[in-house]
Amino acid sequence: MSNKIFLSCxxxxxxxxxxxxNDATLWEKIKLTLHLAYCVACRKYTKNNTKLTHLIKQKSVKLDIKEKTKMQSVLDKELAKQNNN
Ligand SMILES: [Zn+2]
Incomplete structure (x- = not known):
């Protein structure tokens, strides 16, 4: 399994x-949500699936504070790396 936070399309x-x-881990769903935040093409792809959109919304709400903090720190690190390029 890949550890990088930014998924390819x-x-x-x-x-x-x-x-x-229901075969994806929470972390995979988080990475997918992040990808969808900046990738218009994949947003269109997933928009065709209302079930998934509903699932992501549900999971985003259910993320507890510990997961959010972890996600934020990983994201900050990755963004810093990107900015150094
Ligand atoms: Zn994409």
Whole structure:
């Protein structure tokens, strides 16, 4: 399993498919949500699946504070790396 936080579109679509069968981990769903935040193409792809959109909304709400803090620190680190390029 890949540790990087930014998914390629191919990976995002694969994760999208996995979530439909409840086969994706929470971390994979978080990464997918992040990808959708900046990738218009994949937003269009997932928009065709209302079930998934509903799932992401549900999970986002249910993220507890510990997960959010962890996610934020990882994201900050990755963004800092990107800015150094
Ligand atoms: Zn994408």
């Amino acid at each position: 191919e990976e995002a679509n694969h994760t999208c498919d996995k979530t439909q069968y």
